[in-house]
Ligand code: ATP
């Protein structure tokens with residue numbers, strides 16, 4: 001960790017703690033510089049959403065839980081930011097959904113892959129795919145190092161969870177016929193727009209909720225689960241979130257109200 005002491009009563013203590021965590025893992029070589037920038041971009045949208053898990057996000061989390069539970073070969077794709085922020089939840093989710101965990105980086109280097117693998121192993125992962133020579137398969141349509149995936153993981157997966165992914169790769173995965181579940185605070189990003197299910201929420205709030213929801217739904221029958229997916233419309237859900245942002249901004253502009261921040265769903 002860095003030397004900065006965050007006063008517990010600081011109004012943005014939690015946000016500062018997350019930033020410090022990312023900076024510390026950046027120093028360890030886990031998070032890329034561009035990962036720090038991506039986090040800042042995410043924070044902007046989190047502000048606009050009142051730093052809450054919205055009802056629309058809860059609907060997407062529910063649908064995502066079902067998609068993962070009913071998948072034949074689910075894979076959780078992990079990058080530097082997600083390993084830094086939610087390694088324990090990734091391992092828990094892999095356990096309850098029988099999913100494989102694969103390191104998949106925009107800025108790939110063996111050093112970064114190994115640091116991420118170590119963090120995931122420490123969090124309890126049995127197996128971590130996509131490291132070093134194991135990432136020898138290639139996603140069609142993508143260039144350079146960004147196309148490398150594990151032939152036992154993402155290449156053969158039917159459902160891929162991509163918390164924080166780049167738009168090009170999301171599109172490429174969808175074109176390969178995979179169902180993509182994304183966690184992305186920006187409802188306008190190409191990832192959010194192209195994923196099969198988009199959870200517009202902070203990964204630090206969404207991942208524990210996703211684990212909880214999978215645990216809750218695990219005992220339900222196949223037909224009940226299918227019903228959840230049939231009733232979920234990703235386009236409609238994204239539109240609801242964009243409308244929510246618009247409404248809260250309009251209220252602020254008209255009444256001069258302040259945004260309310262907190263944990264509960266809005
Ligand atoms: P795209 O390539 O999908 O159009 P982009 O180029 O703007 O998006 P990327 O860096 O490729 O952004 O992807 C990172 C995404 O992760 C961004 O949309 C950012 O808002 C989002 N993000 C960053 N931090 C978090 C977080 N803690 N929780 C959820 N989403 C986050």
Ligand code: MG
Pocket residue numbers: 165166167168
């Ligand atoms: Mg991008």
